[in-house]
Each structure stands twice: as structure tokens, then as C-alpha cells.
Amino acid sequence: MEEPTASSVVPPPPGAARRVVLGVTGGIAAYKAVELCRRLVDAGLHVVPVLTEDATRFVGEVTFSALASEPVRRSLWHEPDPIPHTRLGQTADLVVVAPATARFLGTYAAGISDGLLTATVLATRAPVVVCPAMHTEMWEHPAVQDNLAVLRRRGVHVVEPAEGRLAGGDRGAGRLAEPAVIAEVVLGLLQRHPTPQDLTGRRVVVSAGGTREPIDPVRFITNRSSGKQGYALAEAAAARGASVVLVTTVQRPVPPGVHEVVAVDTAAAMEAAVLGQAATADVVVMAAAVADFRPVQVAPRKLSKSDGPPQLVLEPTVDILAELGRRRRRGQVLVGFAAETHQVETRAAAKLRSKGVDLMVVNDVSAPAAGFEHDTNAVVVLGADGSRREVPLTSKRQVADAVLDSVVDRLPAGAAGGPARDQQPRSRS
Ligand code: CTP
Numbered sequence: 001m002e003e004p005t006a007s008s009v010v011p012p013p014p015g016a017a018r019r020v021v022l023g024v025t026g027g028i029a030a031y032k033a034v035e036l037c038r039r040l041v042d043a044g045l046h047v048v049p050v051l052t053e054d055a056t057r058f059v060g061e062v063t064f065s066a067l068a069s070e071p072v073r074r075s076l077w078h079e080p081d082p083i084p085h086t087r088l089g090q091t092a093d094l095v096v097v098a099p100a101t102a103r104f105l106g107t108y109a110a111g112i113s114d115g116l117l118t119a120t121v122l123a124t125r126a127p128v129v130v131c132p133a134m135h136t137e138m139w140e141h142p143a144v145q146d147n148l149a150v151l152r153r154r155g156v157h158v159v160e161p162a163e164g165r166l167a168g169g170d171r172g173a174g175r176l177a178e179p180a181v182i183a184e185v186v187l188g189l190l191q192r193h194p195t196p197q198d199l200t201g202r203r204v205v206v207s208a209g210g211t212r213e214p215i216d217p218v219r220f221i222t223n224r225s226s227g228k229q230g231y232a233l234a235e236a237a238a239a240r241g242a243s244v245v246l247v248t249t250v251q252r253p254v255p256p257g258v259h260e261v262v263a264v265d266t267a268a269a270m271e272a273a274v275l276g277q278a279a280t281a282d283v284v285v286m287a288a289a290v291a292d293f294r295p296v297q298v299a300p301r302k303l304s305k306s307d308g309p310p311q312l313v314l315e316p317t318v319d320i321l322a323e324l325g326r327r328r329r330r331g332q333v334l335v336g337f338a339a340e341t342h343q344v345e346t347r348a349a350a351k352l353r354s355k356g357v358d359l360m361v362v363n364d365v366s367a368p369a370a371g372f373e374h375d376t377n378a379v380v381v382l383g384a385d386g387s388r389r390e391v392p393l394t395s396k397r398q399v400a401d402a403v404l405d406s407v408v409d410r411l412p413a414g415a416a417g418g419p420a421r422d423q424q425p426r427s428r429s
Pocket of ligand 1: 267286287288289290291292317318319320321322335336337338339351
């Protein structure tokens with residue numbers, strides 16, 4: 001195989017294709033990285049494949065070398081360039097590691113440079129995307145989740161694995177995300193990098209997750225919202241310079257840059273938190289799935305089977321979004337979400353009008369791979385001004401940025417929020 005030359009890692013001339021280092025580590029899903037490589041090259045990117053020694057046990061170097069823009073690199077020592085790790089990292093516009101094994105994530109989180117790929121991710125200032133893939137037991141292990149939390153806090157983008165068939169015939173969470181989804185994330189990040197700081201000085205409140213309405217001390221009524229779209233919105237708003245308050249019913253890693261997290265459970269608690277925070281907000285995004293009804297009585301003790309089937313009497317909760325519409329500050333932009341299964345846009349347009357919001361993000365939750373629990377979504381953004389924008393199936397982070405683009409278009413010029421506050425993340429419950 002032809003050896004790469006030192007000159008192939010000098011900075012590209014202006015106007016050249018964006019450079020993506022594609023890191024491949026040793027997991028069975030390495031074969032999917034071949035498809036990812038092809039997609040990135042087809043999208044016009046200059047792809048430099050870096051394989052770990054273990055990756056070469058799963059997939060042939062020649063395959064990547066034939067498809068990528070440069071031959072495979074795999075060692076700090078087989079290079080004519082004496083410092084390939086820093087060169088690759090410095091000249092990359094983005095580094096994506098797919099699949100990323102538990103070992104790679106641990107080494108990266110610990111800051112250990114034990115080979116060309118770990119050295120490259122430590123030497124780069126470009127965005128880094130990791131796409132974990134492993135068996136469910138390993139994926140769910142606290143050590144792996146802690147390492148991911150560390151990486152996320154440092155601004156590393158994580159494309160979460162999907163559920164499905166794993167090596168050896170097992171099923172569960174840990175399957176590498178589809179190459180199409182990873183390619184979307186990579187292309188989206190490259191488009192945004194450097195991220196526009198168009199929400200600087202703005203205060204953005206985002207609600208996320210499904211509320212829980214207690215029946216007794218151990219049971220509650222809830223819904224299928226995972227909070228993922230709300231978290232993606234909070235992350236995207238923070239990346240665009242906003243001061244973000246996330247009011248959430250779910251426990252997920254705090255997205256990088258989000259400076260306040262308010263944990264709530266019931267619709268009433270969410271109402272109090274959101275209405276309080278909205279008083280000084282420039283933008284409020286109600287991505288949460290708020291219960292419309294709650295039990296009138298909460299049993300003080302656990303209901304027993306021997307008491308017979310409980311007679312649940314429900315009462316309506318406050319429609320927080322409609323209340324926000326009534327209390328709206330001047331210049332404030334309000335965004336609602338409508339998760340629908342039928343007459344999707346008609347029902348969402350009616351909600352847009354009745355709740356008095358600027359934008360309604362419409363989700364057909366019966367469509368494949370969109371809405372609840374998925375990492376991807378497909379939406380239509382309806383505007384009170386009659387606008388309609390389709391966002392085809394993509395990552396929830398991409399959807400978040402599309403929604404925020406519509407928000408930015410509607411914000412009055414100049415920062416209208418309260419005084420800038422410290423940027424340290426704070427949590428309270
Ligand atoms: N919403 C809210 N407070 C509620 C119910 C809903 O703030 N008590 C918000 C949601 O956060 C979402 C929007 O209203 O942004 C639309 O929610 P949805 O459940 O689709 O609409 P509903 O008004 O509850 O109508 P329906 O249940 O009849 O579809």
C-alpha cells in the first residue's frame with residue numbers, strides 16, 4: 001500500500017474540501033464505518049481514515065483506503081511525518097469516531113494518548129463526534145456512562161447508539177447509530193462551525209420530558225416523552241450563546257453550556273417553574289409533554305390490590321403554554337410542540353392559534369424514527385405569520401437548530417433579556 005506522505009497532512013488551501021478525520025476503533029460495527037466513509041466522501045468532504053490496530057481485525061484497511069480521500073493511517077510510528085498526531089488534529093475541521101468502543105471512550109475521557117487516534121482527538125480543537133457501539137451491559141455500565149458524561153461536559157458530541165441486534169445474536173441498546181444519522185450530525189456540525197452566536201445575550205427557557213402525576217406514593221400517570229428533543233434544544237441554544245434554563249422532568253447529562261437546570265415532576269411544578277422563569281425570558285420553548293389531567297386525590301398510602309380497582313377521578317391541569325401566551329412579555333418568542341397522530345397539521349395549526357404562540361413544531365409521532373424516545377425526528381415548523389418549514393428526518397440536534405433559526409428570525413433586534421448571569425452550571429430541584 002502506498003505510504004501517506006508528510007505533505008498530505010499540511011493545512012489545506014483556502015476553499016479546499018473540509019477535512020474530516022474518521023476514527024475507527026475495534027468493534028464489530030466497524031463495517032458500518034465503511035458506509036459512513038462513503039457518505040462523507042459523497043458529501044464532498046476530504047476524509048482521512050484513522051484505524052486502531054483492533055479495528056483492522058474487523059475491517060480491511062484496503063477497503064477504507066479505496067473509498068477515503070487518503071490512505072489509512074493507524075500508527076504513530078509508521079508515518080514519515082514525525083508528528084502526525086498533532087498535524088491530523090490541527091488540520092481537521094472535525095473528527096468523528098465510529099464505532100467508539102468503551103476502551104476508546106475511557107482512554108479519551110482520561111486524556112491518555114496511547115495511539116494515533118487518541119493522540120489526534122487530544123490534539124484537535126475541531127469538534128469531535130463519538131458514536132459509541134458496544135454490548136448493552138457495557139453501554140449501561142456506570143464507568144462508560146461516567147466517561148461519556150465527562151466527554152459531553154467538555155463539548156464532545158455524542159451520537160447515541162440505537163437499540164437492535166448486537167454481535168452474537170443479542171438484542172438491546174448499544175448498536176451503532178445508522179451511518180446516515182451520523183453523516184447528518186457531521187454535516188450539520190460542519191455547517192454550523194464556527195457556531196453562529198446569534199442568541200448571545202438572550203435568556204432562553206426550555207422545558208423537557210413528560211410530567212408525572214401521582215396516584216399514590218409509588219404510582220403515577222405519565223407519557224412516553226424522553227426529553228431528548230428538549231435537551232437538544234437547550235444544548236443548541238447554549239452553543240449559540242444563549243443563557244439557558246432547562247426545566248426538566250428527566251435526568252440526563254446536563255448539555256454543555258446550559259447554566260441552570262430546574263428539576264420538576266408534576267405539571268403543577270412545571271407550571272410554577274416555567275412561569276417564574278418566563279418572566280425574564282426572551283424565548284420560551286415548551287418541548288415538555290405536560291399532562292392534561294391529574295388525579296384529584298393522591299392516596300397517602302400505597303393502594304392495595306385487595307382494595308379493588310381504584311376509581312381515578314381526574315381534573316385538568318393548567319395549560320402552561322396558553323398561560324405563557326396570555327402573559328407574554330413584549331418581544332418574547334413562544335414556541336410550542338404538538339405531538340400528533342392524526343390530522344397532524346390541522347390540529348397543530350389550531351393549537352398555534354388558540355395558545356397564542358409564534359411557532360408550533362409539529363411532530364407526527366406515528367411516523368417511523370420520529371418523535372418519542374428516538375434520537376431522530378422529522379418536524380414541520382408552523383409560524384403564526386403563516387410560514388411553514390419542513391425539517392426532514394434528521395438528528396434531534398439538527399431539528400433544534402432549525403427551530404432556533406426560526407426563533408432568531410422573530411426576535412427583535414438587541415438583547416432584551418435580564419442582566420448577564422454567571423455561566424457556571426447550577427442545579428436545583
Ligand atoms: N402544553 C402545556 N400545558 C399543558 C398541556 C400542553 O404547556 N397542560 C403545551 C405542550 O408543552 C406543547 C403544547 O402545549 O408545547 C401542545 O401540547 P399538546 O399535548 O399537543 O396539546 P394539548 O393542548 O394538550 O391538546 P391535545 O391533548 O388535545 O392534543
